[in-house]
Amino acid sequence: MRKEQTLTWWGRFVDHDVTYSFLHSPVTVIASIVTVLMIIAAFCAPVLTSYTPFVPGSLNLLDAFMPPAWEPGGVSEHFLGTDGQGRDILAAIMYGTQVSLTVGLLSVLLSIAIGIPLGIIAGYNGGWVDTAIMRIADIQLTIPPILIALMIDGVTRTSLSSEVHELVAIPVLIVSIGLASWPQYARITRSGAMVERRKDYIAAAQLIQTPTALILLRHIFPNVVGPTLIVATIGVAVAIIIEATLSFLGVGVPPTTPSLGTLIRIGNNFLFSGEWWITLFPAFTLVVLVLSVNLIGDWLRDTFNPKLR
Amino acid sequence: MPNDIIFTVNNLKVHFDISSPFITRLINGAPKLVLKAVDGLSFRIRRGETFSLVGESGCGKSTVARAVSGLYSVTSGDIIIDGQNLAEVKNKSKITDISRRMQMIFQSPYASLDPRWRVRDIIAEPIRAFGLAKNKEDERSQVEKLLRQVGLSERDGEKFPHEFSGGQRQRISIARALSSRPEFLICDEPTSALDVSVQAQILNLMTELQDELGLTYLFISHDLAVIDHISDWIGVMYLGRVCEITPKAALFSNPLHPYTRLLLETIPDLKGNNKRSPLEGEVPSPITPPSGCTFHPRCPFAKERCKRERPELITLGESQVACHAVEEKRL
Amino acid sequence: MAVVDISNLCIEFPTRRGVLSAVENLSLSIEAGEILGVVGESGAGKSLTGNAIVGLLEPPGHVTAGTIFLNGRDITHLRESEMRKIRGAQIGVIFQDPLTSLDPLYTIGRQLTQTILTHQDMTRAEAKKRAIDLLIEVGIPAPEKRFDAYPHEFSGGMRQRVVIALALCCEPCLIIADEPTTALDVSVQAQIITLLKRLAREKGVATMLVTHDMGVIAEAADRVAVIYSGRLAEIGTVRSIIDNPQHPYTKGLMDSIPQIGQNLKSLPNIVGSMPRLDDRPSGCAFNPRCSKSKDICRRELPNMIAAGDTGQSAACWIYAEGDEYA
Numbered sequence: 001m002r003k004e005q006t007l008t009w010w011g012r013f014v015d016h017d018v019t020y021s022f023l024h025s026p027v028t029v030i031a032s033i034v035t036v037l038m039i040i041a042a043f044c045a046p047v048l049t050s051y052t053p054f055v056p057g058s059l060n061l062l063d064a065f066m067p068p069a070w071e072p073g074g075v076s077e078h079f080l081g082t083d084g085q086g087r088d089i090l091a092a093i094m095y096g097t098q099v100s101l102t103v104g105l106l107s108v109l110l111s112i113a114i115g116i117p118l119g120i121i122a123g124y125n126g127g128w129v130d131t132a133i134m135r136i137a138d139i140q141l142t143i144p145p146i147l148i149a150l151m152i153d154g155v156t157r158t159s160l161s162s163e164v165h166e167l168v169a170i171p172v173l174i175v176s177i178g179l180a181s182w183p184q185y186a187r188i189t190r191s192g193a194m195v196e197r198r199k200d201y202i203a204a205a206q207l208i209q210t211p212t213a214l215i216l217l218r219h220i221f222p223n224v225v226g227p228t229l230i231v232a233t234i235g236v237a238v239a240i241i242i243e244a245t246l247s248f249l250g251v252g253v254p255p256t257t258p259s260l261g262t263l264i265r266i267g268n269n270f271l272f273s274g275e276w277w278i279t280l281f282p283a284f285t286l287v288v289l290v291l292s293v294n295l296i297g298d299w300l301r302d303t304f305n306p307k308l309r
Numbered sequence: 310m311p312n313d314i315i316f317t318v319n320n321l322k323v324h325f326d327i328s329s330p331f332i333t334r335l336i337n338g339a340p341k342l343v344l345k346a347v348d349g350l351s352f353r354i355r356r357g358e359t360f361s362l363v364g365e366s367g368c369g370k371s372t373v374a375r376a377v378s379g380l381y382s383v384t385s386g387d388i389i390i391d392g393q394n395l396a397e398v399k400n401k402s403k404i405t406d407i408s409r410r411m412q413m414i415f416q417s418p419y420a421s422l423d424p425r426w427r428v429r430d431i432i433a434e435p436i437r438a439f440g441l442a443k444n445k446e447d448e449r450s451q452v453e454k455l456l457r458q459v460g461l462s463e464r465d466g467e468k469f470p471h472e473f474s475g476g477q478r479q480r481i482s483i484a485r486a487l488s489s490r491p492e493f494l495i496c497d498e499p500t501s502a503l504d505v506s507v508q509a510q511i512l513n514l515m516t517e518l519q520d521e522l523g524l525t526y527l528f529i530s531h532d533l534a535v536i537d538h539i540s541d542w543i544g545v546m547y548l549g550r551v552c553e554i555t556p557k558a559a560l561f562s563n564p565l566h567p568y569t570r571l572l573l574e575t576i577p578d579l580k581g582n583n584k585r586s587p588l589e590g591e592v593p594s595p596i597t598p599p600s601g602c603t604f605h606p607r608c609p610f611a612k613e614r615c616k617r618e619r620p621e622l623i624t625l626g627e628s629q630v631a632c633h634a635v636e637e638k639r640l
Numbered sequence: 641m642a643v644v645d646i647s648n649l650c651i652e653f654p655t656r657r658g659v660l661s662a663v664e665n666l667s668l669s670i671e672a673g674e675i676l677g678v679v680g681e682s683g684a685g686k687s688l689t690g691n692a693i694v695g696l697l698e699p700p701g702h703v704t705a706g707t708i709f710l711n712g713r714d715i716t717h718l719r720e721s722e723m724r725k726i727r728g729a730q731i732g733v734i735f736q737d738p739l740t741s742l743d744p745l746y747t748i749g750r751q752l753t754q755t756i757l758t759h760q761d762m763t764r765a766e767a768k769k770r771a772i773d774l775l776i777e778v779g780i781p782a783p784e785k786r787f788d789a790y791p792h793e794f795s796g797g798m799r800q801r802v803v804i805a806l807a808l809c810c811e812p813c814l815i816i817a818d819e820p821t822t823a824l825d826v827s828v829q830a831q832i833i834t835l836l837k838r839l840a841r842e843k844g845v846a847t848m849l850v851t852h853d854m855g856v857i858a859e860a861a862d863r864v865a866v867i868y869s870g871r872l873a874e875i876g877t878v879r880s881i882i883d884n885p886q887h888p889y890t891k892g893l894m895d896s897i898p899q900i901g902q903n904l905k906s907l908p909n910i911v912g913s914m915p916r917l918d919d920r921p922s923g924c925a926f927n928p929r930c931s932k933s934k935d936i937c938r939r940e941l942p943n944m945i946a947a948g949d950t951g952q953s954a955a956c957w958i959y960a961e962g963d964e965y966a
Contacts, residue, residue, distance in 0.1 A: 020656055200421035201431075203380050208438040208489065209408050222425040365825040474913055475682075504681040504852055509896035509909035516906060531826070538898040538907065561900050575827045577855025579882055579899060592825070 021303050031295035038289055042097035051091035054257060059086045065270075068277050081277040084270060089277060092263055093285050099259035100289070103173050104240040108232050110178030115185025116228055120216050122186065123193025123224075134190070137183035145180030145242050146249075152176050153251040166254045173252050177239050184235075185228050192224030230304055234297035237290045244286055260286045315525050316354040316493060321386035323347040323369075323376045327596070344596050346372040348549040350386070351622070354542070356492075359519070359526040361536045363572070364546035365592050370529045371416075373546075374497040377527065378413050390493065409439045412486035416498040418478035422470040428481055429466030432456070435489035455484040459514060476507035483514065487522070495527045500535060512539060533576050537561060545569050548595055548603040555628035565630040567608045567640070602633065610634040641712060642669035643813050643846035644693060649706035651688050651697065651870075653917075660917045662688050662701065663870045667944075670846040672813065675837065677861030677878065678850045679893075681914050685870040686850045690816045693848070694731050695723035711813065728759045732807025732845075736819035738799035741806065742791040748802050749787035752809060759810045774805040778835060797828035804835060815839070818850045833860045854897055858882055866890050869914055869925040872944060876952020886947035887954040888930045924957065932958060 063086035080089040122133040246252035247261030267279025328342040354360040362370040375381045388395040415421035442448035453463045459480040500508040545553045553566040605611040620631040634640040651663035663685040752771035775783035778801040821829040864881040866874045874887040892910035927933040947954035
């Protein structure tokens with residue numbers, strides 16, 4: 001008894017089973033360190049690098065096509081080399097990761113913001129409400145995100161001027177990826193809500209005339225949100241991949257504010273002329289980022305909800 | 310003394326539509342399926358007493374508990390608490406008042422407490438819902454008093470449900486039920502998930518609280534020994550109907566209905582008098598109940614009339630029984 | 641010779657906070673045709689003992705010491721493939737929930753013949769005949785008709801009978817029944833108990849009946865072992881344990897069972913609750929709840945010794961020789 005009281009929250013945190021499991025999974029520890037470093041590098045890019053690769057005036061075409069520092073002809077100022085317009089690849093990757101992460105995180109946030117409430121309402125009410133919501137989800141699932149993005153992109157491209165289009169390109173990406181993947185969060189939340197609503201603590205809350213909205217918010221939500229957030233971690237990785245795919249196809253982020261996908265596309269043009277570094281390093285970054293986030297997601301899933309495996 | 314009756318149930322029916330969705334039914338030409346979980350049930354409970362419903366699983370006793378508390382909607386029949394017919398009360402503040410006075414204790418000590426809430430919040434939930442505390446300080450002292458009342462310590466309020474054993478969780482459940490200062494408690498198998506030694510503790514706590522607070526209990530159980538210990542009146546249920554209502558002493562000394570006799574015979578006897586004669590057969594499905602008296606396929610005293618005609622409750626002394634054989638003095 | 645003979649069995653669960661010893665120094669044996677009841681609260685280790693015999697301990701739990709002999713053969717640390725043969729052919733297992741033992745995708749007839757054919761050299765027709773005989777034996781009406789039914793088409797009691805029939809497929813010499821009646825109604829319970837008793841009497845099957853229900857024990861068991869916090873508290877014939885319990889825990893347990901016609905205002909009960917496995921007090925595990933506990937009870941572990949005049953033995957210092965308990 002006394003032992004429990006003397007422990008501070010930090011002590012409890014260190015002693016916790018989750019911390020233990022985390023520290024005993026070297027892969028997860030490495031993945032987390034890599035992810036954190038990449039997030040820092042991405043969002044602190046203006047501080048960490050003096051290059052501004054996407055401000056056209058700051059570029060010097062004389063620096064174009066420089067190989068990485070360790071190759072013959074490489075200079076240490078441009079460690080990973082430069083591209084056809086003299087942009088520093090390392091700085092471009094840092095800014096590109098920033099765009100990729102932003103799109104990934106925000107689109108997943110949008111998905112769960114739609115999916116969790118709808119899933120809770122469907123699972124708790126059952127009956128025709130459930131049927132209606134889940135049919136909409138099914139229809140949504142039949143339209144792949146690439147198609148939605150192509151559609152929205154097509155509409156905005158024709159109806160808006162090119163400046164405005166570039167401005168709304170990232171929000172459009174977020175919305176189309178977010179819209180496309182809410183059904184999976186709705187499904188997980190729904191099945192959780194269906195289990196919880198049959199438990200007697202819900203009956204106890206109903207007995208004292210608790211309004212349904214409060215039951216959903218205070219009882220169902222806290223009990224079903226966990227598994228959904230775990231899946232959302234993996235969802236971030238998936239969203240980054242979708243974004244990269246779209247950008248690679250040219251319907252995603254415009255070249256003025258490139259993401260990792262855009263960088264890969266740009267570099268792809270030079271691949272056969274020998275400038276491999278322009279596409280390889282962004283691609284490698286994408287792989288490491290997605291892999292790390294996925295590994296963290298897998299660990300979270302195995303630790304908190306082994307049944308989902 | 311009619312005003313002594315706190316709780317009356319008249320001809321209660323709870324039917325569930327368990328047929329497949331409309332479209333599927335249309336395609337397969339399947340009929341509508343109705344599960345008559347409770348089919349014409351009447352009983353009364355006096356203030357300060359314990360009325361128990363006993364029966365095998367599937368007899369509808371838990372459905373009664375949930376219908377009476379308002380968790381299931383009633384198909385027909387009256388539920389009257391303190392002279393107010395629940396179906397006729399439309400005034401919102403009156404509904405709130407009735408639900409405050411009627412609380413429930415559930416079977417599973419695991420599913421009945423929200424795992425994400427601290428114990429003090431679980432117990433305070435009804436206090437907040439009905440606005441029974443003047444301020445935070447008052448609420449806190451009420452919760453602490455309740456914790457002591459059910460035999461837990463004040464510090465336990467800070468913990469989460471998973472830190473407690475089954476018996477302690479059931480104490481928390483009782484504290485929550487008492488927090489709205491109810492007069493009437495519905496107890497749905499409150500001890501059947503507990504070990505015997507813990508069961509004794511919880512049963513004792515419930516009797517103490519009844520004496521102290523003048524509570525009235527509707528107690529649901531399948532365990533006749535527990536029923537015998539806690540009840541004043543006992544109703545025996547079979548397939549959604551009551552077959553016998555008697556004072557406790559009469560049930561065990563002088564069971565009237567053949568089903569009651571069967572139940573009494575099947576209780577394992579600690580004394581080891583191995584004269585238990587297991588009657589063959591099981592409870593039939595409530596979707597397609599037998600005609601007439603639903604017990605007739607298993608009843609050794611069944612006659613033609615039992616297959617045709619449904620027996621009604623008749624009064625015999627203090628007891629009521631629904632059986633043709635008893636009515637015809639064959640038993 | 642006893643069919644199964646367990647001596648000094650220890651089962652441990654290594655966790656990162658230390659090793660939990662779930663069962664400690666447990667010794668018991670079951671003769672042919674005998675039903676041994678094993679009782680205790682949930683978490684006392686009674687099911688673990690049953691699982692250890694059939695090699696179904698859930699990892700990381702494992703047997704760390706002691707031996708289990710089946711018909712004179714040491715089966716304590718058999719490999720899984722060997723154990724599976726024994727489970728099918730010599731030991732029948734019946735669990736609380738019949739649905740966990742039956743495959744919902746296959747008819748019960750197919751499950752029965754399949755089990756028979758795996759362990760016995762028979763033709764398909766012979767196996768079918770044997771399966772139907774088994775269904776008759778466990779009291780399933782119209783077995784030929786029910787042969788092709790799926791588990792969900794049976795009621796709870798009938799399903800438990802099918803599980804018993806499955807357990808009987810290869811004429812086992814030992815049946816481990818873990819709470820076989822807990823999920824069933826009292827009237828069905830009585831039928832299952834009668835069936836288990838008949839099997840023991842007529843076929844000489846040794847049965848280990850694990851349950852928390854003393855009523856079932858009183859009716860079915862010949863001898864009873866009472867387990868408290870992973871240790872044997874008392875063992876003796878069913879009448880001696882129920883009518884004349886000697887260990888203070890057994891006494892408290894017996895008193896706390898409500899009985900019809902008792903008319904007590906409040907039930908006697910044991911104060912407190914069973915300690916967690918990682919929080920067991922030193923000495924006798926029951927000492928904090930025992931009204932008769934003395935200094936020695938808090939210091940030293942009691943051994944099983946003869947207690948009372950009805951022939952049972954109990955692990956309690958009260959019955960120690962000399963004046964150790966004074």
